[in-house]
Amino acid sequence: MASRILIVEDSPLITEAFSILFRESGYDVDVAGTVAQAVEAATTRPADLILLDISLPDGDGLDVLEQLRERNAFPRVALAMTGHGDSRSRQKCLDAGCADVLLKPVRIGDLLRQIEHLLA
């Protein structure tokens, strides 16, 4: 069965691009644009990997991970994406349980290789 990726990102432009990318690479794809939607999606349709934008309209992307942890629904792998790469916000993501923090825009070759490696 194909692995499921949940894309948490508030820009439809980005979710659409990533949806095409992951579907064409053989993954099942779910999308959420807010913290609330992401928690709902991840608890009803558990994802193997969550790709998480850090700034969301209703809160911090890391809130999603915290709420999922409380509900015992933490995904196998969480990857954070951020627009700026300062080391303080990076450390915050790693502390919250993210496997890595990617700087937007993510090079698709690197992203696919990393996801394949993390889900292997």
Place this chain on the structure above:
Amino acid sequence: MSMKQQVSDAALTKRLNALEAKAREAQKTIDELRSRDALKTQFLSNISHDLRTPLAAIITHAEILRDGMLGELNQKQRDSVTGIVNGGQQLLDMIDEILTYVRSSGDQVPLVCTEFSIAEVVDQVRLLNQSLAAKKHITLERTNGDDLPLVYADRDKIKHIFANLIGNAIKFTGDGGRAWVSFSRRGADENELLVEVGDNGRGIARDHYELVFREFAQVDASPSRPHHGTGLGLAIARRLVELHHGRIWVESELGKGSRFFFTLPLDVPRE
């Protein structure tokens, strides 16, 4: 009191009042300009941030096409789509530079200081620039610095200074040239670190020593100039050095190369 003195006192009071009113007016103008400047900075920051998202989507879509994920492209199609990716990436770098400039130019820029090896930071930036340097057969080396004490500074910002200086060195040095970073210590107690980022590239005329550090200034600003950029790289570097209470300057000779220097205090109290 004589009549004459009464008149001159009254005239003096009147003049004083007028001056005070003028001073209040000037202060009001200053406040207004400051708040407009802050608004403009905020606007620039917001717009730069908002430009990133659609641009990131464009680059991702173009990469999907380029990599043949939606079907194989012929060579001409692939070249064209590669052009979209590269152009998008260049535009994104420029937006990021503007964002960095805006974020480092406010009144209150926080420094997140830690202890780290500055030589290690230089090596990281060298690694990031290696392929660019290799393309032009430029040797990019760090000549010393293994035995330096740890510096106490904002690592991301110091890295940014090196990225801009080393990036420039490669940009303005011809095929087969040389660029280097070296360190020395100065001051009575050797409590100041002097960093040099040098190259044997095209150099800068003495008249332009100050100009290159000015915002949006480019020595060659013609539309046909070979090197495009925001003209913010050195202004950012200067700003970031000054935030660390250091100084930055250039020594250069046209046709022979440039040596950029900056200082960092080594005796910063640890918090």
